[in-house]
Amino acid sequence: MVNVILPDGSSLEYARRITPAEVAGDIGKRLAKATLAAEVDGRLVGCDETLPPDGEVRLRLITQKDPEALDLIRHSCAHVMARAVMRLFPGVQLAFGPTIENGFYYDFLTEQPISEEDFPRIEAEMRKIVQEDEPFERVVLPRDEAVALCRELGQELKVEHIEEALGDEATVSFYRQGEFVDLCRGPHIPSAGKVGVFKLLSVAGAYWKGDAARQQLQRLYGTAWFTQQELDEYLCKLEEARRRDHRVLGRQLELxxxxxxxxxxxxxxxxxxxxxxxxxxxxxxxxxxxxxxxxxxxxxxxxxxxxxxxxxxxxxxxxxxxxxxxxxxxxxxxxxxxxxxxxxxxxxxxxxxxxxxxxxxxxxxxxxxxxxxxxxxxxxxxxxxxxxxxxxxxxxxxxxxxxxxxxxxxxxxxxxxxxxxxxxxxxxxxxxxxxxxxxxxxxxxxxxxxxxxxxxxxxxxxxxxxxxxxxxxxxxxxxxxxxxxxxxxxxxxxxxxxxxxxxxxxxxxxxxxxxxxxxxxxxxxxxxxxxxxxxxxxxxxxEHFAGAFPLWLAPEQVRVLVVSEKFEEYARQVERRLAETGLRVGADYRPEKVGAKIRDAQIERIPYMFIIGGREQETGAVAVRDRLEGDLGAMPVEAALAKLREEIEAKVVRQVAG
RNA sequence: GCUAGCGUAGCUCAACCGGCAGAGCGGCUGAUUUGUAAUCAGCAGGUUGUGGGUUCAAGUCCCUCCGCUAGCUCCA
CATH class of the missing domain: 3.30.930.10 (Bira Bifunctional Protein; Domain 2)
Structure with missing residues (x-):
């Protein structure tokens, strides 16, 4: 008799040996379908692993909503990728295929190099495997049988790993999916159909067991998400990150x-x-x-x-x-x-x-x-x-x-x-x-x-x-x-x-x-x-500021812009006044529209623009435009100056670009 | 250093199977005199990273070196 305690405190009793999948089925059809894995007494296991025969068991069923879920599908996706690669590149040896932040990778030892040009057909094969939706079947073998199996499969790296690193284990586990068998601790999701949407991202070299003296493997990186939208958002984020890359901004901003x-x-x-x-x-x-x-x-x-x-x-x-x-x-x-x-x-x-x-x-x-x-x-x-x-x-x-x-x-x-x-x-x-x-x-x-x-x-x-x-x-x-x-x-x-x-x-x-x-x-x-x-x-x-430095660090702290060349003379007086207080001031007297000048200053991440037209000239003012907040309206030159000096003095950090 | 990929105008990128090197931005010149994120027109700009090879013909194929990108390894 086993007493299964669920996270909400309720419990179910069973007189026979059961699996998390069966418990999920007893709770509800939809839950059974949504369950990816389970946590049994704090340990993550697959849906088809048998629970202890008696005593008390704390069971938490894991679905898409749980924090572990993404990691689970990514791990299984790594297996799907490995299976696809095995089909397309006969004779490859498998190394390791863990999940990482935002995705997964798998290391292969191959005769022929894998390049990004191969991604489309690997992904196509992966989609086929996902469509076939075969279950991930856990197989536990005594150590010596495991070694024999790996040898039979031609997986010498796995043989080496079992003998070197898993020497103390009495049994080791494999996961089988049709013709594909891989040494793996698990757990996996119930079947390949649940891996969601994925994309291969890059290929790189990696050393076996992280040792530069050993064989170099081919590492394929990929990512997997539950929905296309999540995947698109992630790829979009990567794209945005690229735009704040200091190498890109360093050139653009001439740093x-x-x-x-x-x-x-x-x-x-x-x-x-x-x-x-x-x-x-x-x-x-x-x-x-x-x-x-x-x-x-x-x-x-x-x-x-x-x-x-x-x-x-x-x-x-x-x-x-x-x-x-x-x-x-x-x-x-x-x-x-x-x-x-x-x-x-x-x-x-x-x-x-x-x-x-x-x-x-x-x-x-x-x-x-x-x-x-x-x-x-x-x-x-x-x-x-x-x-x-x-x-x-x-x-x-x-x-x-x-x-x-x-x-x-x-x-x-x-x-x-x-x-x-x-x-x-x-x-x-x-x-x-x-x-x-x-x-x-x-x-x-x-x-x-x-x-x-x-x-x-x-x-x-x-x-x-x-x-x-x-x-x-x-x-x-x-x-x-x-x-x-x-x-x-x-x-x-x-x-x-x-x-x-x-x-x-x-x-x-x-x-x-x-x-x-x-x-x-x-x-x-x-x-x-x-x-x-x-x-x-x-x-x-x-990168931290995405090129938009706080005022005290900004290479050009303020730019004087004239609405028309007619106001150049007054603007030059303002410029001189700013410069003599030690501000790093630039000016734009081109015969351009203000819109264009503002756009250029904005792209150059200049913190403040002092815009000068007829009204400002008459009143001895400048129209202050803030890089972040836009038009702040006109103020006397000395007031604008004091505002900036204060911000510099205090080394104010107004924005950390997100 | 290793694996994979890449290198074309200042920048971002085109150029089919090997067949006349191109665009946008930027620059320069001129017109325009502009009120809060791009005014219009014209012109200039190239030994296609380097050196070699294959070919009637190379940006394109092969080799060398240099550099760049991702990852691995390293990081006082």
Whole structure:
């Protein structure tokens, strides 16, 4: 006897073994038809899985309306796609086919490459399978039989997976659909007819088990929805996202360029982009001084031995521009490295004289230009480049000061992001992976640093709950990263705070300070950068604002437009007045209609337009037009000026484009 | 770096099976003197990313390199 308890508290009793499908059938015909899967005592199962024979069972039937439903049809859709590919490309081996945000993918090992040109016939085959509406049938086999089955099916990757990863399992499950059998944990929806509408989106390479040393597979990405309308909306959203892409807007708004003639991944800041950057730099310098940092300037190149001492050079040899070898060129001389990091130079400043505990914490800051030879396939607009500027600083402090200093860094980063209206960020604690040998320093110092990091993050008011990611640490220490998404959902690290017990150590630079006890001690170092890199940060900012920067950052803050050339003389007086107060003002005296001038200014995302015609000239006024709200009516020049100055002063963020 | 795709005017994109390189926007010139998201007309603009090959003929087919896009891998 089993007692099935439903979410509304009601219950049904059965004397025989039953499945969720049968329970749904007993409740109602329509429900039975709509049921995609079930949650049994918190575990997601298929409709045809037998429930326990006795006792109490909490059962929730899952239909389209439930949050899990989309994931279910996408998972089943991945199987439908795999089945279609198996039919069209004989001999393919299946790897994995999970769901992801907004869709699914499936990895295949094939002799012949699959390209987007194949999508129509794959989709056609998928539609046929959906039409056939065969059930997804769960088959559970003992492990050795499962291995034998996969071998028989020619699915060597699955054999490998069962033997390597599922070695502890007594049984494994498969899902069968006619001729198609796939190793899969499930659950699946009852039959192929319920997968809804789908579309294949892209094909890409992916490594077996994420390991670049193993076979490269073909990964097909797709998406599935319940209705055509939902699918269309999703595709439309992708299209819109593309329009706020910083690479598109960067060109349109003339913010930056990347010129293959200069080099891949090397950013040229155009005057308008440079203006945005200058404002951000002024802002960050203000904060640095207010918070007790000491700005310095150091060269972008240094002796390679410095980076051997720090460990950067041997560790990242492959992803640095090779050293400039003077001996190879002149016959004698040293080797210089285009610096990939600023810390060694700042460390040398620390070491330039004996330091006392009274000097600590010492906070050395620099907008430091660094170069890294990133893999060609990684380069992306301003977000992943080969030359960039870190708003870097290194704090040298005593062990006792670590928590306070670390907190101060978090607070500054938080403040910077908040000022710019960036609120959609996550905090990632990158910890070391103890099983890896890529880190320097003892396990004890790592434990200590990670514990301090986690504690301070959790205590920090207003900070999102951090999530720990093991293996994401820098080689010299754990870190807290501020992470945001770009317009197409890719994750990027912006700000970072890193705790370092290693570069100061005797094995590295051997930093010291003289303590109150008149004996030498080893300081702790904190690396931190609230923006991270200015290139990446501005790239994200462009997307965040969809190019419509807040007034204080806007390259052109206000444009003076004349209704007719007749008013040019007065307009020029207004323009001069605005410029002399430091506003970035532009003007449009073309013999065009106002409509056209407004349209152009609007497209250029200029925050304010001051429109001047006969009425304004007579009264010493301007007609103010706001980028967001349109015509605000006429006001005296000085009043309009004051309004803008106030908005700039307060760094108002009026709109975060949605 | 790997897999797949792409590279035509400043930008966005056409050009059928290999057969005379084109449009819109932008630019320039002229006309128009305009009141809150596009006035009209004319003109200029190209070694089709690079180097090689196949062919009577290459933007189109093949190879090399460079660059770009998506994903994987990497990310101090």
């Amino acid at each position: 930056f360029m990347i010129d293959p003639a200069v080099g891949a991944g090397l950013v040229l800041w155009l005057p308008k982009g440079a203006t945005v950057r200058r404002e951000l730099e002024a802002f960050i310098y203000g904060e640095l001084l207010r918070r007790g940092y000491q700005p310095v300037y150091t060269p972008a190149i240094g002796r390679v031995e410095l980076y051997e001492t720090s460990g950067h050079y041997p560790y990242y040899k492959e992803s640095q521009f090779p050293p400039v070898d003077l001996a190879a060129y002149w016959g004698e001389g040293e080797k210089y490295l285009l610096r990939p990091m600023n810390c060694p130079h700042h460390i040398r400043i620390y070491q330039s004289k004996p330091r006392s505990y009274r000097d600590l914490p010492l906070r050395i800051a620099e907008l430091g230009l660094v170069h890294r030879y990133e893999q060609s396939g990684e380069l992306t607009g301003m977000t992943r480049v080969r030359g960039f500027t870190q708003d870097d600083a290194h704090i040298f402090c005593t062990e006792d000061q670590v928590a306070d200093e670390f907190r101060g860094c978090l607070e500054m980063t938080q403040y910077v992001l908040k000022t710019l209206g960036l609120e959609n960020y996550r905090v990632r604690l990158g910890f070391g992976d103890r099983s890896s040998d890529k880190y320097v320093g003892s396990p004890e110092t790592w434990e200590r640093a990670e514990a301090a990091l986690a504690r301070v993050c959790r205590e920090m008011p207003g900070l999102p709950e951090p999530h720990v990611q093991v293996g994401e640490a820098a080689f010299y220490g754990p870190k807290a990263d501020f992470v945001v998404d770009d317009c197409i959902g890719r994750e990027w690290q912006l700000g970072t705070v890193q705790l370092d017990y290693n570069l100061p150590s005797r094995q590295r630079f051997g930093l010291e300070y003289i303590g109150a006890d008149n004996r030498p001690h080893e300081p702790v170092m904190i690396h931190r950068a609230p923006f991270g890199s200015l290139e990446r940060f501005v790239g994200m900012l462009i």
